[in-house]
Amino acid sequence: MLSYHQKRFLIVDDFSDFRSSVRSMLRELGVKDVDTADTGEQALRMCSQKAYDFILQDFHLGDGKKNGQQVLEDLMVDKLISHESVFVMVTAETSQAMVLSALEHEPDAYLTKPFNRAGLAQRLERLVQRKTLLKPILQALDRGKPIEVLNACIALCKQDIRYSPLCLRYRADALRDLNQNEALERLYDGIIADRPLPWAFAGLGKLLFKRGQVLQAKGVYEKALKVFPMMPALYDGMADVLVSEGDTKAAQRVLEEAVRISPLAVRRQAQLGKLAMTNEDFDTASKAYRQAVAQGAQSRFKDAESNLGLAHALISKGSEKGLDTRTRLEINTTLSAVAKENPSDPGLQIRARLMKATSMLINDAETAEKLTEQAIQRLDGMENFMSAEAALLVAKQLQMLGQPEAGASMLKNCAEIYGDDPTVMKGIARLTDDPNILNAGNVAADLNRIGVRIYKTGNLVEARTVFRKALALQPKNISIALNLAQSLLHGTDASVPSAELDECQTCLKMVGLMPDTDVRSARYQKLKSKAFGG
Amino acid sequence: MNQDDPALDFSTVIASTVHDMKNSLALVMQAHNQWLARFPDPVRQSPEQGVIEFEFAHLNAVLVQLLGLYKLGVNQMPLQPAYHELDDFIEAQLACHQDVFVSRSIMATYEVDPLSPLGFFDRELIATVLGNCINNAIRYARHAVLISASDVAGQLVITVNDDGEGYSAEMLERQADYVQGINHTTGSTGLGLYFAGRIAALHQRNGVGGRTEISNGGPLGGAVFSLYLP
Numbered sequence: 001m002l003s004y005h006q007k008r009f010l011i012v013d014d015f016s017d018f019r020s021s022v023r024s025m026l027r028e029l030g031v032k033d034v035d036t037a038d039t040g041e042q043a044l045r046m047c048s049q050k051a052y053d054f055i056l057q058d059f060h061l062g063d064g065k066k067n068g069q070q071v072l073e074d075l076m077v078d079k080l081i082s083h084e085s086v087f088v089m090v091t092a093e094t095s096q097a098m099v100l101s102a103l104e105h106e107p108d109a110y111l112t113k114p115f116n117r118a119g120l121a122q123r124l125e126r127l128v129q130r131k132t133l134l135k136p137i138l139q140a141l142d143r144g145k146p147i148e149v150l151n152a153c154i155a156l157c158k159q160d161i162r163y164s165p166l167c168l169r170y171r172a173d174a175l176r177d178l179n180q181n182e183a184l185e186r187l188y189d190g191i192i193a194d195r196p197l198p199w200a201f202a203g204l205g206k207l208l209f210k211r212g213q214v215l216q217a218k219g220v221y222e223k224a225l226k227v228f229p230m231m232p233a234l235y236d237g238m239a240d241v242l243v244s245e246g247d248t249k250a251a252q253r254v255l256e257e258a259v260r261i262s263p264l265a266v267r268r269q270a271q272l273g274k275l276a277m278t279n280e281d282f283d284t285a286s287k288a289y290r291q292a293v294a295q296g297a298q299s300r301f302k303d304a305e306s307n308l309g310l311a312h313a314l315i316s317k318g319s320e321k322g323l324d325t326r327t328r329l330e331i332n333t334t335l336s337a338v339a340k341e342n343p344s345d346p347g348l349q350i351r352a353r354l355m356k357a358t359s360m361l362i363n364d365a366e367t368a369e370k371l372t373e374q375a376i377q378r379l380d381g382m383e384n385f386m387s388a389e390a391a392l393l394v395a396k397q398l399q400m401l402g403q404p405e406a407g408a409s410m411l412k413n414c415a416e417i418y419g420d421d422p423t424v425m426k427g428i429a430r431l432t433d434d435p436n437i438l439n440a441g442n443v444a445a446d447l448n449r450i451g452v453r454i455y456k457t458g459n460l461v462e463a464r465t466v467f468r469k470a471l472a473l474q475p476k477n478i479s480i481a482l483n484l485a486q487s488l489l490h491g492t493d494a495s496v497p498s499a500e501l502d503e504c505q506t507c508l509k510m511v512g513l514m515p516d517t518d519v520r521s522a523r524y525q526k527l528k529s530k531a532f533g534g
Numbered sequence: 535m536n537q538d539d540p541a542l543d544f545s546t547v548i549a550s551t552v553h554d555m556k557n558s559l560a561l562v563m564q565a566h567n568q569w570l571a572r573f574p575d576p577v578r579q580s581p582e583q584g585v586i587e588f589e590f591a592h593l594n595a596v597l598v599q600l601l602g603l604y605k606l607g608v609n610q611m612p613l614q615p616a617y618h619e620l621d622d623f624i625e626a627q628l629a630c631h632q633d634v635f636v637s638r639s640i641m642a643t644y645e646v647d648p649l650s651p652l653g654f655f656d657r658e659l660i661a662t663v664l665g666n667c668i669n670n671a672i673r674y675a676r677h678a679v680l681i682s683a684s685d686v687a688g689q690l691v692i693t694v695n696d697d698g699e700g701y702s703a704e705m706l707e708r709q710a711d712y713v714q715g716i717n718h719t720t721g722s723t724g725l726g727l728y729f730a731g732r733i734a735a736l737h738q739r740n741g742v743g744g745r746t747e748i749s750n751g752g753p754l755g756g757a758v759f760s761l762y763l764p
Binding site for chain 2: 129197198
């Protein structure tokens, strides 16, 4: 038997009887250091103060509280536990919704209540043995070094080939983090040909989609859903494929199915809300956003966008006669939360006010006007960029609220920042036919394209000149600024001060004003760390 | 009676009642164990205590099986297959029954083929099947139960063998009927075999499904239950 007397244990359960019963079992096993917590929030606080070797976490900690899976997600993402620690999910029964929601962060084991001392001791002992076997891999994971994870996997398989299936997931995740796409695809293909594992299907679909092989990704998801029709992650992937094919209606149906199977998923509900809004299915949208808001309250995936989405869906659902009292109350609650919880985010403050003003337009024009004025004031002082989507809605609402000039200035700004994106320009065209806004960016966009062509020939000096000209015409355009920054950085020693470096840093500071949800964020971060030295 | 009325869907009523019963049972078992801890060893190891332990485990297994059958019926049994270490898996099932083995003086052992230490299956579902089998074996065993896991032509075979009387000739002859759920006369055993057969069949590889088989003999001479997983 293992020696536990120097190991640190944490029991998380809302029943004090259960906590004391497990505590006495652990005592009998020789454990001396046992802490207990009755909520996930408390458990997280304790884990940030003390490194536990074992956590016995009850899954269901009561309604309106974080559940065990959310606690595990927080612990992993915030790196509050080592990969070497043992995390056991204790459950009254293993329900499928619970297991299915755990595809990304799986506990080391599930232990079903009731269990006896022998059962507990056996699980713990075996888990320790497995962690010992995998120790080099787990330590490399803690260090965040995927290449070392791969090497540790190779070493373990060499030492004992029988255990190679235990390394598969670690190898796949490491290859993914290293962007070794070809090797990763071969690995997934090999796994699926031998034994279809749900995560391998999900991973392969995601990889193919990321590389633009949309049709192949679709094929993988279709095949996978036949084998694992209860796996929500596969539906998520399928919905992404359908959206990129432009079939938002089918994508919505797929996500509705996933939500039916596994309703506990904040991000999926929010995504469904967004799709339903696109499809003008305001009923589904408001239901999905309502779920996203309610579930998000305890989750790390809490997102003000869901509150705004809920309000928007409810307003869109309303009739010409205005909104009923209950709906107005719900809109008020959900928007007040946004304003209260994001005091230092001017974009959210503005959007929440305009959304509320829009909801009051018919029933209380006076308050609506006051809120609109407040929003416009804040808008003038706002430095950061809104996402194109948010900016377009703000412009539309300003128009509805009798502020066409403020709306037009919003659209002009949006065209300058995102004008190189045809989808954004299409959205702008739906709200205005002013040629000054619609065509203002044309020359700059042409120059940007020419600049990219020249950059590819390797003529850096000429490329920079063209990008500079383009940026002078549209000083807030993110794409042009990123291109100029990249061309300036190319062939420039970033450790020695120079005019090029200065100019590049200025460009990137401007790009930094974009929201971090922008798809170009990764590219920006990369350039930033080069230009500013990490 | 209106058949369209969802409130009268009897299987759902049963499922939610079973759920309730299972939770109550868990609390009773837990309270019983805490209460028992206050008594001296002779009381704790009395034959009555053995009966209580065994019937607790049996009741729990039956309820889990009933919930499983309900989920099979409404097609809510998702397969979550993964690679598992067989010695760990079997040991965990034996540990659940540890107290009963002690009180009945049954030697429970297991052996795993060292060349294939891993199995590919849904841990939860196969654990339910194996738990039922062990429970059953305890009922009929005299002194010993043996669980083995081996690789036969690429299939994982888990067998549960005891040193009891073995299955009746009629059961052996009609085992295919039990698996199809036709025979209703013998109660739990038939249902258990049916459940095991369905769970095994959910495990498929290249068009080959899992299956079960019962026979007599084996190293211990009694009943042999075999679970084949492709």
